[in-house]
Amino acid sequence: MRYLLRYGGGNILELLLKAAEEFPTIKMEFQEEIERELKELEELDDMEKQLLMALYSGVDPLEAHEFLGIDERELEEIYDRLIDKGILKIIRIRKVVDLTKNGKKIVNKLVKYGMGML
Structure with missing residues (x-):
């Protein structure tokens, strides 16, 4: 998941969001990773x-x-x-x-x- 977020490219994000809807554990991990990245940018x-x-x-x-x-x-x-x-x-x-x-x-x-x- 982290690998795909970091190195996946443009359409990967959209695909991961769709996949995350069907898998609550993945969705939670995905949201945590995005929150970490956004926090880094907010600094x-x-x-x-x-x-x-x-x-x-x-x-x-x-x-x-x-x-x-x-x-x-x-x-x-x-x-x-x-x-x-x-x-x-x-x-x-x-x-x-x-x-x-x-x-x-x-x-x-x-x-x-x-x-x-x-």
């Missing part, structure tokens, strides 16, 4: 659901904030929540960087001596 807020659907659809995780219309910090908070729930995993850490005072001096020297490669 996600709307933005988490939208993000999961976006990622599944191929949206780049680094650009998901633009797709969802939120800022990067909010996206990071959502990622943290979904990681804590075991729904997402970290595959790479992106470094956000900025030039230091020394870095800016180096760039100025590169430009001054025509060594910039843009």
Whole structure:
């Protein structure tokens, strides 16, 4: 029953509902499984659901904030929540960087001596 619910596809649900009507034990197990799945979904807020659907659809995780219309910090908070729930995993850490005072001096020297490669 659980296998069919999880991997069966579209019309399987309809078939299982019809079969469950004739077998009370199966019907009860079927209802319990659906309730567990719905409870799991209810634990996600709307933005988490939208993000999961976006990622599944191929949206780049680094650009998901633009797709969802939120800022990067909010996206990071959502990622943290979904990681804590075991729904997402970290595959790479992106470094956000900025030039230091020394870095800016180096760039100025590169430009001054025509060594910039843009």
